[in-house]
Amino acid sequence: MASRIVRARLDEMSERALGTLMREGRNESETVRDALVEAVDDALVLLAIATVLSASMLAPAFGAPKAVSAATLASKVATALKLSKAANKNAKRALTRARQPGAGGPAGERGATGATGAKGDNGAQGATGPAGAAGAAGAPSPTPA
Secondary structure (H helix, E strand, O other): OOOOOOOOOOOHHHHHHHHHHHOOOOOHHHHHHHHHHHHHHHHHHHHHHHHHHHHHHHHHHHOOOOOOOHHHHHHHHHHHHHHHHHHHHHHHHHHHHHHOOOOOOOOOOOOOOOOOOOOOOOOOOOOOOOOOOOOOOOOOOOOOO
16 A cells, blocks of 8 residues: 655644544554544435435325425434444554554475575685795805815
């Protein structure tokens, strides 16, 4: 998944809200990501409610026997909202558990030995070493007779 860096200036109320959420043990990135996802979820729920309400009011125009009463619609929407919140809570819990590393398995078998690599280049000539100590005196040379 590609990541993207987003910067935002927080007003005082937003700063307090971020601090409150971070006290739950999450870092800033996790907290902001969760808040964005929740905002989109809330917007989708409102859009769904508006769609259902519009459809129930327009139903008689398309041959439906009668419009759904506002009380019945509100009851159905409340039930759907309750179910969606519970499902969202369960999904977040499952994602949190999925992010935690599990117990490590046993070590696998040792892999095959790889091919021998190519021979490397010769190294550069080394520096001259220090002079050696003077040798012992040799035997005197024979004198001519």
